[in-house]
């Protein structure tokens with residue numbers, strides 16, 4: 205099932221004016237986006253590919269890492285006239301039966317990153333390289349820090365994390381909200397993430413590393 209979420213127009217007030225670094229140079233607040241590819245239990249997936257296109261923005265950097273299964277992951281981007289193609293391939297050491305994250309990738313952009321509708325797809329293959337389907341691996345595209353999934357990072361997201369940490373029964377986070385709230389990319393949502401969202405909102409940091 206495709207679960208690509210288009211990042212719609214996002215108004216971020218630049219706090220560059222009150223942010224400074226050691227050199228005193230102006231810095232610019234960046235939007236951080238993340239893509240997660242994961243599987244449910246009993247998937248049997250060993251190989252996976254993801255492909256999508258996004259608006260041809262000035263992407264400052266990109267990071268990709270394997271999830272909780274280890275394995276190898278490679279990626280590439282191809283800039284075209286109207287958009288940019290992102291693709292990544294994952295290979296585990298063996299068939300995956302536990303649920304979890306195959307790999308995740310982060311993007312830092314000065315502009316709003318929007319997927320081209322319908323382009324995001326994942327393909328799964330078993331240990332014999334047999335094609336399993338395009339709906340075995342689930343992809344999530346999130347604005348990092350946007351814990352309440354309203355396409356903007358602000359004080360409400362800090363509140364959402366506080367509520368979740370204090371009462372996860374009444375203040376649940378969806379899978380994508382959880383991924384967005386895990387701003388330090390360590391696999392869990394806790395007070396460290398809440399502090400980073402606060403720092404971002406206060407202009408102490410300009411992106412989520």
Ligand SMILES: [Ca+2]
Nearest residue numbers: 350352354356
């Ligand atoms: Ca939000």
Ligand SMILES: [Ca+2]
Nearest residue numbers: 386388390392
């Ligand atoms: Ca975290």
